[in-house]
Amino acid sequence: MMLESSKDGAAPNHVDQKLTPGQSSRFKKQMEFILEVDKLKHVLRQTILMDRSRRENSAEHSWHIALLVPVLAEYSTESDIDMFHVMKILVIHDLVEIDAGDTYCYDDKGREDQARREQIAADRVFGLLPADQATEFRALWDEFEKRETAESRFANALDRIQPFLHNYFTDGQTWQANHINSRQVHERMLPVKDGAPDLWDYVNTLIADAVKKGILAE
């Protein structure tokens, strides 16, 4: 489960104390975090890009769903939610994968110890930040995982719908390669019903059409 994300960079990507003159240790910690999160660009997901040329990485995915916030905000279940909060959740939600790797959503075996691996990763990655920011970022990630707030439910809906669109519009290549059926996809997409119900009909239309076309097993 460590994938490409675990490889060490060749670069001396740490901040020398002498390079932060007049700066606090707070600033040094922020810089260390900024350099470290670059590794998310090496974490490959199962999703393939729309032109099918290669797999998507988690940094690209995180950008795409952050962009979905202003595009799809009107479909949120609750209209009075803090979209800045949603966007912050989305840009940090996959950072644990730097250590824990991306666990494919239909990989039941990988998912058994996913929570434990990701908790350890969250401790380390968010722990690079100054204490107040470490606490803030960790709370955002916990909120995303628990799905108890309107913001986290909408964030989860966006996180599910983007790879689903990639799957459908690349003729289900990833579904077929992993022997996924429509019931699994339906269950996986339930957070859309919860966080963005107006998009749920569309999801079901695409699932039915995918089955009809033979690109997704019934």
Added chain:
Amino acid sequence: MMLESSKDGAAPNHVDQKLTPGQSSRFKKQMEFILEVDKLKHVLRQTILMDRSRRENSAEHSWHIALLVPVLAEYSTESDIDMFHVMKILVIHDLVEIDAGDTYCYDDKGREDQARREQIAADRVFGLLPADQATEFRALWDEFEKRETAESRFANALDRIQPFLHNYFTDGQTWQANHINSRQVHERMLPVKDGAPDLWDYVNTLIADAVKKGILAE
């Protein structure tokens, strides 16, 4: 200047009208936009990743600087600014590159017609959205380019500092390959002085250190 971004995807990445039953043409336009922006993942920048394994693409860059908002917000020149607005600017600021490509910041020839190319690109890419959102997104991009608001000045500072950190922490590989000197870097980084003055000292320390180490020409 068209780079990889201009290649057509093999996938049928358009939204069939029959797939949006009960949905408005508004929704169809939003879906078309969501599928189209995937192409930003193919636009390569000059910046290389921290481990030097490959060049960064503009989607990864956009994610990285959006994440910098909650990390570095305290260094903004003005404390009373709308950080959600900054984040929206950053996730859309490079979308014009889907058509116009990434113009290297020190490429004087490429920059001559950059504005014209990017205006045409903005018309097409943002024009995929429903009219109200097209107007909103175009205004965000214009604001970023003009640097007249506190939000756009902070956004520009973050957009400059991230590739600068990559350059410094990969021993100036991109600077050397493109024969860039410290005066050019200094000038390029001026928006940091403007939008995040507390980071300006740090930038100058790294520039001086890069010259001293011989990884950046004086």
